[in-house]
Amino acid sequence: MTTTSTNRGGGSGAPLLSIRDLEVTFRTEAGSAVAVRGASFDVHAGQTVAVVGESGSGKSTTAAAVIGLLAGNGSVTGGSILFDGEDLTTLGPDAMHRLRGSRIGMVPQDPMSNLNPVRRVGHQIDETLVDNAVVTGRDVRPRTVELLEEAGLPDAARRAQQYPHEFSGGMRQRALIAMGLAARPQLLIADEPTSALDVTVQRVILDGLTDLTDRLGVAVLLITHDLGLAAERADRIVVMYRGEVVEQGPARQLLTDPQHEYTRRLIAAAPSLASRRAELARTGAQVAVAGVDDLLVVPAAHDGQAPEERPIVEVDHVSKVFRLRGKGLLGRATDFTAVDDVSFVVPRGRTVAVVGESGSGKSTVAKMMLGLLPPTSGTIRFDGVDVTGKDRAAEVAFRRRVQPIFQDPYASLDPLFTIYRTIEEPLRAHGIGDGASRRARVRELMDQVALPAELLRRYPAELSGGQRQRVAIARALALEPELVVCDEAVSALDVIVQSQILRLLVELQERLGLSYLFISHDLAVVRQVADHVCVMQSGRLVEEGTVEDVFERPRTEYTRTLLDAIPGRDLELGRTA
Amino acid sequence: MTRLVLRRLALLVPTLFGLSILLFLWVRALPGGPATALLGERATPEAVERINELYGFDRPLPEQYVTWLGQLLQGNFGVSTRTNRPVLEEFLARFPATIELALVALLVAVGVGIPLGYLAARYQGRTVDHAAVVMSLLGVTVPVFFLAFLLKWLFAVQLGWFPSSGRQDPAMVATHPTGFYVLDGLLTREWDASWDAFLHLLLPAVALGSIPLAIIARITRASVIDVQHADYVRTARAKGLAGGHLRSRVILHNAMLPVSTTIGLQVGLLLSGAVLTETVFAYPGIGKFLSDAIFALDYAVLQGFILLIAVVYALVNLAVDVSYGLIDPRMRAR
8 A cells, every 4th residue: 555645646656547737617597606626636547546525515416526527517717637647538439438437436325326226237247348348258247256256256157147126235336436446447426435334244245346446556536424444444634614625635645733723523423433422412411411310220220120200202112013014926035133122221311222234123112102113022111101002192192201302303304494494394293382382382492492583484495404494403402302212313414514413313302301212223323312223133122232332342153253343443533643 | 028928819709799789789689670770760560670681680689699600600790781791801901000099109109108208207297297298198198189189280281391281192103902901011022112201100190099008107207206116226226236237137127017017998088089089080990980880770780890909909908918927927837
């Protein structure tokens, strides 16, 4: 691995890719918007350079400009992109087309949407080889199989015959890596190559990609929002903010000694960089909560041994079995156990996190907790009363006391409702108060989630992701619930926004005495908010304990694997500074 | 795939059963009973009684139904009161004509609609696009019978390029083994007869196909525009695909998914729309026969035709579903 010095052009001669004063402009009906301005950085042959920033920072736009795939209304309006001595901004469409695939490859972000759904996977790699004139005729398929094997896909010859929908996310990403490297490009653009995958899969895929690009000597331009991942994988890091490069340098140096204010904020907010719950707003106010909690068996309180107070939720040997339709004409239906004999409790005023990878059953637990799915066996008791088998009135009462916050703030708000109406809706639905008192309550809620009252007349589309999630929280709090079920509530947000929302959730918990069931795949986030952690794997609860226990002294192999997979976990950054 | 076909065929049974009950009750629920309806102005009490006895209308409903269903299953759809010939015979004599017309109309709609929609999407916002949008709007808004008249007046009457009515030049002697005249000509090597039948078909087919054509063009345009922005198209570009490969393998193939559904839905429209077109062009298909039957209250014919058309419609939609599976591998697993 090359570790070039900070001075540009130093190290191994002329850079492979040299971006100078790049400016990219998008024309919209509202006028033109400059997405990237004055960006300059180099990538040397064989080097990995990570471009880090939040959404809208211009990192993906920069990558798209390099490979000549800017969206239709975008164009390079200034600067130069020198690739191997040639200015790509002056190339015509045909020359650019010849360069793509053969000399500059790309691994896209979302493996689910980036393979052609109607053609076999092998075929899609075949055509890459043929159209880039790498091999022809009978040699094509064997080469495809070789490439898939190289990318770590087991049983590649048979897999090549399958369609994308028969592949898991990880397998698809391997296919996309095979595709991106098929014609042996000199530069590979990896645009958030693993952010859509589970942490453990993410690690394996990244390891594979790193090995392969190292061996082939391919330079990598890694686009990521994850500072931990960048620190772990890149030689150099370029930090972008609002279309500009604010700081760049060797990875470790940049993280340990950040110069720019934004980089410092980014490092502080990055959950993967070994932050603790203690660093959140809790620190000050924890005492207050602890005062109440003194009666509880404080730190390692397994199953509500609290003598005085009953846990708000008791999940008792709960299983959920789904029936799958059989294959073939007379195929027998088979049972799929999504949740298998799970028991845990949520103490009042505390946060219990359920973590696991996709398919672990964590979302099914959330649905059962919300009363949206009945358990096949076992009971879930909310405040001592069984959640299932309620009559209509009891159900309405239950719904008031338990509220959800969902993952995607773009999809979970009605686009035709104003913010006011969105927050007022639950009050109206439950017939609480009159117009005037509801208006007052909505304003109070906006205050609680730190949103200005001016936003009340706006629509969700006019708000940022973080603002929308605040609205979703305000809506959830409208009915003064006792339990809030957060299903991946911060997973779709940028790190800085994410940490703001987490802080807000913790503050609200202290002020309102809320209990949270926090469903997440992201252990780094869980560490910041949870008191107790339940680790789920294939429907079963494999480990349970306080956050310290689970993170510092994991008892099962699976938990250790999950923890090891957090990118940047080993880095201790900025602590000395 | 076989499973899908078998399942759909099995589903056809309860569908037709339900439809048969509805049709049976419909005739029995006619004012004054079926006999009065049959006799019309000649409905004297004695005549009604005679008919009731003759057709078994005086027996209990379940019994009547079982008898009627038994006859249906043996291919006995009753006798037309207007022509005094068996319904099935009348049907088989006319149905090929309508099928032939609908098929050619479908070919026109698909063959013009898809390329038109595709070009409009590819050159979005340019002249081709605007022209296609205007055309498809016109196609949907102009009533079929009006377009039919217009086409007939211009191309048959004024210009004389096409025959104005019928299926075949009356002066032409041709054998018809299948009842599909264009096909017949090809099979018997009577090329001139086949060509003549095709010319007769063209104007009615264009008129009949105009609405489906417009709809298919619009859906194709929207679908192609949508697919052009899909992630996998961008990835295909990134890996070096361009030109014809990108367009045919990636864009068009994926864009066809919603289009094939639309085509399936249009087939029903073609069968029902055929009535108007056939009337304008004096085309001897079931459309004309059916409208005559409606005016003459020929219930045996109506019952039989509705059932038979339902079967055809179900089979056509099955074929469309199968084609959907061919286009989209994800459908095959279902």
